[in-house]
Amino acid sequence: MDVPVGRNPMFVYDEQMTDLIFDYCRWRLSLDPVPLDYGGAWDEPLSESLEGLITPEGVDARRVMEVFDKKLANAVVSVDSPRFLSFIPAAPAKAALLFDMVVACSSLHGTSWIEAAGPVAAENQALAVLADVAGLPEGAGGCFVAGGSAGNLSALMVARDTAGFRMGDRAPERPVVAISEEAHSSVGKALHVLGVEPLLVPCDDHRLTGSLLEATLSSHPRGGDAVAVVATGGTTNAGIIDDLAGVADVAEARSLWFHVDGAYGCAALFAPSVRERFAGIERVDSFVVDPHKWLFSPFDCAALIYRNPQLAKAVHSQDASYLEVMHTGAPEEWNPSDYAFHLTRRARGMPLWFSLAVNGTDAYRDAVEEVLITTQEVADLIESMPHLELVRRPELSVVLFRRMGWERADYEAWSAQLLEHQLGFVVHTTWEGQPVGRLALLHPDTSVEMIAEILASTA
Ligand SMILES: *Cc1c(COP(=O)(O)O)cnc(C)c1O
Secondary structure: OOOOOOHHHEEEHOOOHHHHHHHHHHHHHHHOOOOOOOOHHHHOOOHHHHHHOOOOOOOOOHHHHHHHHHOOOOOOOOOOOOOOOOOOOOOHHHHHHHHHHHHOOOOOEEEHHHHHHHHHHHHHHHHHHHHHHHOOOOOOOOEEOOOOHHHHHHHHHHHHHHHHHHHHHHHHOOOOEEEEEOOHHHHHHHHHHOOOOEEEEEOEEEEOHHHHHHHHHHHHHHHHHEEEEEEOOOOOOOEEEOHHHHHHHHHHHOOEEEEEEOHHHHHHHHHHOOHHHHHHHHOEEEEEOOOOHHOOOOOOEEEEEEEOOHHHHHOOOOOOHHHHHHHOOOEEEEEOOHHOOOOEEOOOHHHHHHHHHHOOOHHHHHHHHHHHHHHHHHHHHHOOOOOOEOOOOOOOEEEEEOOOOOOOHHHHHHHHHHOOOOOEEEEEEEOOEEEEEHHHHOOOOOOOHHHHHHHHHOO
């Protein structure tokens, strides 16, 4: 590359390097299906592959990409493979992935209206679609954050700090937040960060209900100190949706902030077949859903939506002389930094926005429904296999099953063998104290046949 005199070489357009990278991206996008690869089971020491790559003079891009392609890119378990069935996978739509490159190449950020009105307006259009499927009134809004964890923390900060506004003199000095035994670990962690104690509510068949919440709040010595309740719209371990309407009743009667953690499950708000199970979600004060999970976006993208964003703004706006200019009072002005604990942020909602626009919301409905159907078929299949036992009928897209006679070590050995043969990435979980197999689906290309092949190897 020729660097014109007086120019800093890092900022000169390099045609060759651009081709190198774009060719790689084109190839990766074209993989169908995406292979699983090996993750930490990759058997070469990565530190050796990386040795000597960062030097004072810099290394040729082709050599660096060669190392990435041959050594690093295979040392992942590809979360977007339809055979990735552990934890919560990801299934980014091609349109969303492509637009992520636009976000990157344009350095699109979305911190404030004065710097980024265009991207922020588009992100808000995507947020409005999500608020609408949840049945929230017009005026609801928020911002995209890095993940469900960041969303839960930001929402609970508002819940804590606005208790006085809701409860007046009854606002407790040392607030607690009611959460269920099945709440995601990030909720407990958020409360720890906030210095707020959790008040653990027992579940009925792994589900938080209004009556158990009320019973706990009225009997526990700290029950009167509750300022908020967190319900889960699809637990991570088993895809169970709490009794949102019952919880909403209790929250309303006690002036509690009602937050729903729907990081995984609230994508199913798009699916008419299960929409009724989320009844009550329209009464939340805030909810979180991760488009990087089941709404086909690349990482990292979580939507945080408030019924009344003004309350969030009162809590999260940062006061600093160098930020004063951000608040201009323009009619359309919306500063995403006012709605979570972050300041600078990537316009991470744009890939979702583009994908919603080009694919249409019907495509989202159909893709989620397709996964729900596959999940039910997988459950039927498990029920038909004599050496397997279905732990419970799946409500969303997580299937728990038991292999008769297997201990934890057997599940582990099976899992390693599946990965070695590139059949699937399946890890076990714990259910009622026992190890069980867990399949988490969310890629529309995950087929019953693929899972039949995986399950056949348990025989
Ligand atoms: C995944 C998940 C989270 C955490 O979300 P991140 O995006 O990983 O931060 C929180 N709650 C639930 C229910 C989840 O499934």
